[in-house]
Amino acid sequence: MNTARSLKRAARLSSGLFIALAAGSTALMSTLGGALAAPKGELVVINWLGGSELATMQAVEKAFAAKYPEVTIKEIPITWSGDARGAIRTTLMGGEKVDILIDTWPSFRKELVDNGMLRPLDETWAKYAWDAKLTKSWHDLGVVDGKVYSVPYNYGDRSGMWYRTSVLEKAGVTPPKTWDELLASFPKLKAAGVTPFVVPGKFWAHAEIFETLLLRTAGADASRKLGKHEIAWNSDIVKTALKKWREMLDAGCCADVPTMLGTDWDNAADITLKDEKGGFFLLGMWISNRAEENYGLKPGKDFGIVQFPALGLGHDDASSVDAKSFEAVTTGQNPEAADAFMDFALGAEGASIWAKAGLAPPSSAADTSAYGPVIKTSNDVVAKADVVFVLGDRLPAELGDEYRTQLQKFLQDPSDANIDRITDALEAKAKELY
Amino acid sequence: MAEPTTMGIPRDGQEGGRKPSFFGRSEIGAAYVLLLPMLVLFGCAVVYPLIDTILLSFTDLRGMAPGKWIGLRNYTTLFGDSNFRAALSTTIVWTLVVTALSVGIGWGLAIVCSLAPRATLVFRVMFFAAYGVAETVSGFIWLGIFRPNTSGLVNAVLAGIGLDGWTNAWLGNVSTALWCLMAAYAWTQVGLPLMTCFASIQTIPKTLFEAAYIDGARSTSIMRYIVLPLSMPGLRVAIFINLLNALRAFDMIFVLTGGGPVRSTETIGYFMFRESMLQFKLGYGAAATVVLLLAVVVISIPAIIKRTAEAT
Numbered sequence: 001m002n003t004a005r006s007l008k009r010a011a012r013l014s015s016g017l018f019i020a021l022a023a024g025s026t027a028l029m030s031t032l033g034g035a036l037a038a039p040k041g042e043l044v045v046i047n048w049l050g051g052s053e054l055a056t057m058q059a060v061e062k063a064f065a066a067k068y069p070e071v072t073i074k075e076i077p078i079t080w081s082g083d084a085r086g087a088i089r090t091t092l093m094g095g096e097k098v099d100i101l102i103d104t105w106p107s108f109r110k111e112l113v114d115n116g117m118l119r120p121l122d123e124t125w126a127k128y129a130w131d132a133k134l135t136k137s138w139h140d141l142g143v144v145d146g147k148v149y150s151v152p153y154n155y156g157d158r159s160g161m162w163y164r165t166s167v168l169e170k171a172g173v174t175p176p177k178t179w180d181e182l183l184a185s186f187p188k189l190k191a192a193g194v195t196p197f198v199v200p201g202k203f204w205a206h207a208e209i210f211e212t213l214l215l216r217t218a219g220a221d222a223s224r225k226l227g228k229h230e231i232a233w234n235s236d237i238v239k240t241a242l243k244k245w246r247e248m249l250d251a252g253c254c255a256d257v258p259t260m261l262g263t264d265w266d267n268a269a270d271i272t273l274k275d276e277k278g279g280f281f282l283l284g285m286w287i288s289n290r291a292e293e294n295y296g297l298k299p300g301k302d303f304g305i306v307q308f309p310a311l312g313l314g315h316d317d318a319s320s321v322d323a324k325s326f327e328a329v330t331t332g333q334n335p336e337a338a339d340a341f342m343d344f345a346l347g348a349e350g351a352s353i354w355a356k357a358g359l360a361p362p363s364s365a366a367d368t369s370a371y372g373p374v375i376k377t378s379n380d381v382v383a384k385a386d387v388v389f390v391l392g393d394r395l396p397a398e399l400g401d402e403y404r405t406q407l408q409k410f411l412q413d414p415s416d417a418n419i420d421r422i423t424d425a426l427e428a429k430a431k432e433l434y
Numbered sequence: 435m436a437e438p439t440t441m442g443i444p445r446d447g448q449e450g451g452r453k454p455s456f457f458g459r460s461e462i463g464a465a466y467v468l469l470l471p472m473l474v475l476f477g478c479a480v481v482y483p484l485i486d487t488i489l490l491s492f493t494d495l496r497g498m499a500p501g502k503w504i505g506l507r508n509y510t511t512l513f514g515d516s517n518f519r520a521a522l523s524t525t526i527v528w529t530l531v532v533t534a535l536s537v538g539i540g541w542g543l544a545i546v547c548s549l550a551p552r553a554t555l556v557f558r559v560m561f562f563a564a565y566g567v568a569e570t571v572s573g574f575i576w577l578g579i580f581r582p583n584t585s586g587l588v589n590a591v592l593a594g595i596g597l598d599g600w601t602n603a604w605l606g607n608v609s610t611a612l613w614c615l616m617a618a619y620a621w622t623q624v625g626l627p628l629m630t631c632f633a634s635i636q637t638i639p640k641t642l643f644e645a646a647y648i649d650g651a652r653s654t655s656i657m658r659y660i661v662l663p664l665s666m667p668g669l670r671v672a673i674f675i676n677l678l679n680a681l682r683a684f685d686m687i688f689v690l691t692g693g694g695p696v697r698s699t700e701t702i703g704y705f706m707f708r709e710s711m712l713q714f715k716l717g718y719g720a721a722a723t724v725v726l727l728l729a730v731v732v733i734s735i736p737a738i739i740k741r742t743a744e745a746t
Contacts, residue, residue, distance in 0.1 A: 081688065086711035089498055115498040202606065203692055255582075255603075261695035262582040262606020271583065397497070398713040408696045412608075 039337035040070040045100040046091060046329075048078040052289050056357040057102075063353060064344045071337050085397070092117060092329070099332030100341060103150060104324045105393045106141075107400070112327070113144045119328040119335065120147040121342075128343045133351075133363045141389065142325060150325035151342045153351070154359040156285030157378040158320040158390055159212045160305040162269070164297075167194055167276050175306035182309045183251045189279040190252060197253040198268040198278035201411050204392060204404050205265035208282050208320070209248075211391045214241040215318035216311040220388040223318075227394035229434040233426035239419055244311070246414040260411050266290075273303050282308065284322055288374045289358050300373030307381050319385035322393065323362070402429045484727075490720035497714045508721035517697060518722065521705035525681065525729075528616060528701050532680040535620035537672050540627025544668075545661060547628070548635040558628060565625025573689025576618040580604040580690070605691050608698045615699050619686045623679060627672035634668030635661060674737045681730055702726045 049057050061073045076096060080087035085108050092098065092112075101118075103109055112118045125131070125148055131139070134152070142150030163175065171192035176182040189196035199206050214223055218237045225231040226238070254260055263271070269287055272278030274295045288305070291297045310316035326342045328335060344350045351366035358372060360379050371379065392400050406422045491508055495501030512518050543561065547554040564572070579587040582603035589601040604614045638660065646656050684703040687693060693700035693708060700708065702722060710719025 082692075082707075083712055086714065089714070093498060111497045111499070117498065202694060258603035258607035258610075258695070259582045260603075260606065261608075262603035262611075267582070270585075275583075275585070277583065398715065401708065401713050405696060408694065412696065 038070060039068055039334070039340040041334050041337060042072050042074050043100065043334055043337040043341055044074045044076060044096075044098050044332065045102075045341075046078060046088060046096075046098050047075045047102065048080055048084040048088060049102065052293060052357060053286070053359070056354060056359060059357075060345055060350050060353050063349055064341055067344065067349070068337070068340060071334075071340075083397075092331070095331075097331045097333050098329040099334050099338040101327045101329050102324055103327050104322060106389055107394055107396055109142070109150060109325075109327065110144050113149055117330055118149045119330050119332070120149060121151065121328060122148055124328075124339045124342070125151075128339065130343070130346060133346045133365050135362070135364075137387065138323075138362045141323060150327045151346065152323040152325045152362050153342075153345045154354050154361050155321050155323040155382070156360060157305075157307075157382050158208055158284050158322055159215065159282070159308045159318075160285075160378055160381070161280040161282050161308055162272060162287050162291075162303065162305050163280050164273050164276050164278075164303050165301065167192070167272070167279060171279070173279070175304065176309045177306075178309050179311045183247070185279065186248075186252050194277050194279055195255045195259075195271065196279040197248065198263065198271050198281040199254045199260040199411065200263045200265045200268035200281065200283075201260040201408055202262060202264040202267075205268065205283060206260070206411065207392050207404050207407050208284075208390075209245060210241060210407055211320050212282060212308045213244045214238070214391070215320060215388065216308065216315055217241050217244055217313055219315035220318040220386040223320075223388045223391055227389075227391055229430050233430050234420070234423035238423050238426075242410055242414070242419050242422070243416075245410070246419075249411075249414055257412055261408060273297060285358075285360065285375065285378060288372070292358070292372075299375070303374070305374050305378055315386075317384065317386050319382055319387050320390055321382060321387045322390050396433045399426070399429050399433055402426065487720045487723055487727075490717055491724045493717040493720075495715075495717040495720075497716075501717055504717070508718050509725075511718065512721050512725065517700070518702075518705060520697065521700045521702050524612065524699065525701040525703075528612070528619075528683070529677060529680040531616050532620050532623065532683070533673060533676045535616065536623035536676050537627045537669065539620065540624045540672060541631045541665070541669060543624065543628045544631035544635055544665070545657075547632055551632075551636070558632065561628050562625035564622055567622065569619075569622060569683075569685035570689055572618070572622045573686045576614075576621075576686075577605075577690055579618075580614055582606055606695050608695055611691050611695060612699045615687060615690055618690065619680070619683060622686070623676050626675055627669070630668035630672045631665050632668070634665040638664045670737075674734075677733055678730060681726070681733070702729070 045061070047054065047057060058075075061075070065071060065073055076091060076098065078084065078087045078091060085105060088101065088108075092101075101112075103112075109118070121142075125139070130151065138152050139148055141152060142148045161175075167189075168175065171185070171188045171194070173185040173188050174181075176185055186196040199209065211223070214226070214237070217240050222231060222237050226233070231237055248254070255263070265283055268278065268281040268283065269290055272281050273287075273291050288299060291303050292299060297303050307319070326345065328338045328342070332338055345354075346361075346363040346365060348365040348367065351361040351363040352370070354361040355366045355368055356370045358375055360371075360375055360382075368376075368379075392403060395403060403426060406426055410418065410422050412418075490501070492503055492505060493501030494504045494507070540561075547558055581587075581589070582605070584590050584593050584601065586604070588604060592598065592600045602610060605611050642660055642664075643656065646660060651659075682703055683701060684707060687699055687701060687704050688707070691699045693704045703726060706719050706722040706726060709715045709722060713719075
């Protein structure tokens with residue numbers, strides 16, 4: 001009796017276990033099958049990149065196509081001037097069916113999400129276990145209204161000052177670590193016949209200085225709040241950053257106003273790194289690539305980067321960064337291939353292609369041994385920093401444009417009265433938009 | 435017998451008592467058939483976008499969000515916008531100065547070239563080539579000329595002749611940027627007046643000059659009473675085309691200054707680009723486009739009416 005009962009119980013248990021195992025394996029197979037199923041068909045990518053970045057992107061695409069031969073990649077190349085978002089909008093509004101979009105503007109991402117153009121990637125993120133490759137802060141960078149919409153594939157420090165080693169040596173200046181050292185370097189650089197700090201104020205690049213000063217004086221959190229208009233543009237926080245910039249101007253950092261307003265970022269790079277006529281300038285990591293490719297300079301030996309000096313106000317670990325991300329567009333016809341492509345770009349093979357090209361991938365799977373000394377220095381800083389995305393790219397386009405124009409007005413007249421006018425004008429514009 | 439038309443077909447009604455008509459029915463039909471491809475193309479490429487832009491100007495379309503009909507609000511905002519008013523006055527100065535400069539220089543060069551037409555052939559071709567070069571390309575040439583440091587040609591020449599104190603960041607200086615832009619743009623536009631005025635001057639009978647010299651006319655009188663009035667057809671065409679070109683100018687401004695410094699070189703054309711493509715206020719930008727379109731139409735209509743009257 002007991003034996004029979006035991007047998008029955010064992011049979012029930014076995015069958016339950018069998019069902020559980022069967023169900024478990026089905027789920028497991030389904031999960032693995034979903035993750036590992038080879039994608040097929042056409043993958044459409046909007047590509048607005050240029051120069052060496054475009055070449056690197058195409059190398060990643062080529063490697064992906066080699067791994068998944070049943071996928072053909074169709075690029076929609078976008079020609080643009082000024083701001084690629086205009087051309088991207090036109091392409092999307094024109095009804096192009098697109099699987100992958102490259103994006104670098106958080107405010108644009110929000111606009112796309114608000115208009116139902118982006119597919120949430122939370123399930124894909126979990127399915128491919130991207131948490132193992134990207135830290136939480138990278139995940140959070142792509143979150144809009146509680147869902148993640150973007151996968152960052154490279155990033156760059158935007159609070160670093162570039163310099164030509166020979167220029168600093170000639171002037172007897174070492175890369176400054178403090179505010180006082182920075183100010184003290186200006187007369188020495190001037191005496192050596194160079195502009196101590198080159199300000200590219202023609203279009204947008206001058207705003208980088210304000211943004212870094214804002215981080216140093218008020219911290220990353222204040223910058224985040226300003227981007228969301230949780231802090232007023234005419235608050236003391238903004239005025240303090242502008243007054244700090246004025247201290248640099250008063251210390252003789254820069255060229256005359258017309259020269260600043262007539263200099264674009266590429267002129268600033270030429271003046272400082274190629275012509276050896278500038279001490280420092282503040283700009284993103286693509287300068288490293290430009291210095292190597294266009295000027296034939298050796299990173300670390302001929303040129304270098306130093307993080308904007310500490311001000312000792314408790315925010316010296318803050319850093320401004322940019323990042324390029326992939327986003328999945330809802331009109332896409334091949335979400336499986338899109339997901340596989342993003343996973344490939346984050347994987348060891350894809351991420352290492354970015355790293356070899358001197359662009360910093362946030363993925364932990366990247367082989368970073370190929371980094372040059374400049375990229376390494378910058379990445380080490382960013383890894384420990386309280387990072388915040390470039391402010392200008394977080395603002396609504398209309399405010400971003402006004403912000404850059406008002407900062408040009410500041411360069412024309414950095415007086416207290418003008419600072420009040422500038423910040424009031426920005427606040428008035430922000431009130432219209434938020 | 436009916437008078438034959440240019441197509442060799444008798445005109446309707448001249449003998450049959452029907453209402454006289456310039457074209458026969460079959461001619462009108464053929465004309466429509468021949469015009470149809472062009473009309474379809476014109477409709478798709480000009481009329482449809484034009485109507486769409488006008489409709490867009492009555493909406494508040496921003497970025498990718500769907501636009502709402504807001505009537506004339508964009509237009510009322512536009513005329514209250516200090517940036518638009520500044521762009522409007524810059525456009526007026528720009529259009530008048532650039533047209534006067536390019537046509538004046540072109541006309542003057544045409545007169546000089548007319549004195550030795552064969553010897554100046556290469557020179558005329560060179561000037562006209564500048565007119566044919568894309569404005570963006572010309573813009574980059576001038577960007578090199580006006581660079582802020584001594585790597586710019588103007589500054590290098592000034593420094594080279596000992597005028598270091600005169601070197602300037604030409605395009606970064608609010609008081610010089612617009613003038614530099616106008617000089618650069620006028621250079622690209624000299625070719626057309628040179629050619630049209632040269633052609634007109636070539637048609638002036640030599641006997642008129644001979645008679646004037648025999649009568650003892652001075653050079654200024656010859657210029658005033660013979661050359662100027664008789665080169666008017668070419669001059670009028672050049673003024674009309676260069677005026678419209680100047681009004682629509684964008685590429686050169688985009689490349690050289692981007693409307694700066696601090697929006698000081700922004701014309702309506704650039705304002706339209708900034709609002710539509712940098713700030714993504716598409717409805718508002720469309721309203722600026724319509725205003726620019728109206729300005730072009732207002733300038734064009736008298737010229738078109740005059741040309742039509744002359745043709746008939």
